[in-house]
Amino acid sequence: MVLEILNINKIMSVLVYTESEQGKFKKVALEVASYAKAVANQLGTTVTAVSINASNTSELGNYGVDKVLHVTNSQLENFNANAYANVIKQAAEKEDAKVVIISSSINSKYLAPLLAVGLDAGYASNVVAVPTNTSPFTVKRTAFTNKAFEMCQINTDVKLIGVSKNTYGVFENPASATSEEFSPSIPDFGVTVESVDTATDKVTIADAEIVVSGGRGLKGPENWGMIEELAEVLGAATACSKPVSDLGWRPHSEHVGQTGKPVASNLYIAIGISGAIQHLAGINASKVKVVFNTDPEAPFFKAADYGVIGDAFEVVPKFIEKLKAFKAQQ
Amino acid sequence: MKILVCISHVPDTTSKINFTDGDSKFDANGVQFVINPNDEFGLTRAMWFKEKQGASVDVVTVGGAEVEPTLRKALAIGADAAIRVNTVATDGFTVAKQLAKVVREGGYDLVIAGRESLDYNGGMVPGMVAALTESNFVNNCIGLEVDGTNATVSREIDGGKEIVSTSFPLVIGGQKGIVEESDLRIPNMRGIMMARKKPLTIVDPVDASPETTSMSFEKPEAKGTVTLVSPDNLDELINLLHNEAKVI
Numbered sequence: 001m002v003l004e005i006l007n008i009n010k011i012m013s014v015l016v017y018t019e020s021e022q023g024k025f026k027k028v029a030l031e032v033a034s035y036a037k038a039v040a041n042q043l044g045t046t047v048t049a050v051s052i053n054a055s056n057t058s059e060l061g062n063y064g065v066d067k068v069l070h071v072t073n074s075q076l077e078n079f080n081a082n083a084y085a086n087v088i089k090q091a092a093e094k095e096d097a098k099v100v101i102i103s104s105s106i107n108s109k110y111l112a113p114l115l116a117v118g119l120d121a122g123y124a125s126n127v128v129a130v131p132t133n134t135s136p137f138t139v140k141r142t143a144f145t146n147k148a149f150e151m152c153q154i155n156t157d158v159k160l161i162g163v164s165k166n167t168y169g170v171f172e173n174p175a176s177a178t179s180e181e182f183s184p185s186i187p188d189f190g191v192t193v194e195s196v197d198t199a200t201d202k203v204t205i206a207d208a209e210i211v212v213s214g215g216r217g218l219k220g221p222e223n224w225g226m227i228e229e230l231a232e233v234l235g236a237a238t239a240c241s242k243p244v245s246d247l248g249w250r251p252h253s254e255h256v257g258q259t260g261k262p263v264a265s266n267l268y269i270a271i272g273i274s275g276a277i278q279h280l281a282g283i284n285a286s287k288v289k290v291v292f293n294t295d296p297e298a299p300f301f302k303a304a305d306y307g308v309i310g311d312a313f314e315v316v317p318k319f320i321e322k323l324k325a326f327k328a329q330q
Numbered sequence: 331m332k333i334l335v336c337i338s339h340v341p342d343t344t345s346k347i348n349f350t351d352g353d354s355k356f357d358a359n360g361v362q363f364v365i366n367p368n369d370e371f372g373l374t375r376a377m378w379f380k381e382k383q384g385a386s387v388d389v390v391t392v393g394g395a396e397v398e399p400t401l402r403k404a405l406a407i408g409a410d411a412a413i414r415v416n417t418v419a420t421d422g423f424t425v426a427k428q429l430a431k432v433v434r435e436g437g438y439d440l441v442i443a444g445r446e447s448l449d450y451n452g453g454m455v456p457g458m459v460a461a462l463t464e465s466n467f468v469n470n471c472i473g474l475e476v477d478g479t480n481a482t483v484s485r486e487i488d489g490g491k492e493i494v495s496t497s498f499p500l501v502i503g504g505q506k507g508i509v510e511e512s513d514l515r516i517p518n519m520r521g522i523m524m525a526r527k528k529p530l531t532i533v534d535p536v537d538a539s540p541e542t543t544s545m546s547f548e549k550p551e552a553k554g555t556v557t558l559v560s561p562d563n564l565d566e567l568i569n570l571l572h573n574e575a576k577v578i
Binding site for chain 1: 572
């Protein structure tokens with residue numbers, strides 16, 4: 001009888017890939033773990049996580065993970081989509097997982113289609129909520145760059161879900177996660193990392209809770225000091241509109257919008273950005289939007305939660321001073 | 331070097347999005363269609379390889395006759411030949427299966443697709459084509475150089491970029507950065523005239539069952555009106571962000 005129950009658990013387990021960076025779990029890992037727990041509850045089963053070179057696997061227990069397949073392998077120090085996809089595939093097969101959950105990080109989105117083909121799994125990306133139905137298996141995802149939601153049915157036996165960032169949230173759900181060393185075979189990499197160039201001292205747009213973004217209204221790159229200062233006060237990442245990156249005022253890596261980076265922060269502050277439909281599409285997943293603009297007719301005012309009509313060159317420095325005073329009181 | 335650029339036919343980025351048939355279908359009525367911007371960046375890079383390194387460049391899409399103007403535009407930009415797989419594009423997987431067959435039969439060294447299409451945002455077709463054709467794959471490509479059968483690729487990562495090396499056969503998921511916006515080409519009259527004479531081959535689809543099905547669509551809830559704060563009362567803005575929105 002006991003064996004039978006274990007067997008059922010094994011068959012139904014939900015597998016989640018929990019990403020780490022320098023051994024530490026990323027916030028998205030905790031979010032996908034929380035999501036996996038909710039799906040496991042729907043299916044009446046347990047959550048198994050697979051982690052690669054993470055140091056504190058027991059942390060995942062706080063978010064509902066029952067078991068961690070813990071991979072330690074120096075070959076996997078740098079991300080490699082093919083190898084990582086293969087490791088997750090082997091973990092899914094070992095657990096006989098029917099639902100596999102990953103994040104929407106740039107790396108997870110890279111490995112997802114390889115994993116989907118490997119598992120013959122239908123893949124739904126940018127999923128924003130727990131499945132609305134588990135039979136037929138149906139999830140809600142964003143489409144048309146946040147201009148719409150799609151109800152997407154996954155028809156395959158194994159389902160792969162990419163959870164959109166900052167939509168489900170992180171929930172504590174104490175379980176005692178057991179850790180099991182897992183030594184999958186490592187395939188040919190095919191692609192070799194030669195060098196990595198990241199600004200380690202800056203908050204990235206992907207991880208930021210707050211993003212401060214500047215547009216053409218700022219008139220030139222020499223005026224970005226106040227954007228950077230505001231971002232610093234708030235612990236925010238800096239971003240910019242498409243024209244600003246096309247003009248070369250700011251690097252492309254800061255361009256947010258439909259053809260740039262997507263933003264799904266808690267707070268998005270737009271300064272001197274009129275709010276073209278392509279820009280709004282890319283930042284719409286942010287929860288709260290604030291706009292500073294001289295033009296009361298700027299379309300951004302229709303998309304924002306809070307707005308200030310005024311000259312950024314006067315208002316933003318004042319806002320920075322007031323925020324500093326506010327932060328000092330906290 | 332034989333290059334295949336995968337083109338998706340998508341609504342122009344300024345389009346308002348509407349649905350018909352009980353919100354089950356995208357309403358193409360009055361919508362202007364364009365080459366998916368992520369694909370156009372890749373196509374433009376392919377033109378560079380054609381001009382500087384003697385590559386041949388074919389373009390392919392999956393769809394009915396209605397997508398042909400988009401393929402003709404790619405020919406007008408400078409592609410040598412176009413292929414249309416004659417079936418309705420249902421999900422990312424079936425599209426990838428169709429493209430994989432074209433890749434295998436055409437013996438392409440380098441396949442360039444956009445990191446995602448701006449309609450369904452699935453972000454899966456390039457990777458699936460790579461997996462189905464057992465090619466190397468680099469996504470989020472923001473720079474691509476080729477030397478013989480080896481490639482050096484810049485890839486966007488969270489908070490920066492990395493340089494990777496790989497070799498043919500190779501599939502690229504491209505985006506802005508593989509070329510700059512200012513490098514994009516508007517077809518000229520000569521290009522448009524020549525495009526009419528270039529081959530556009532229609533091929534039959536292979537059997538493929540969709541792994542996912544689009545059931546219905548909904549639009550985000552209409553936004554409430556903005557709360558305006560006077561520039562002379564920024565304390566109020568801080569108060570609202572702290573106590574009402576709870577984001578600072």
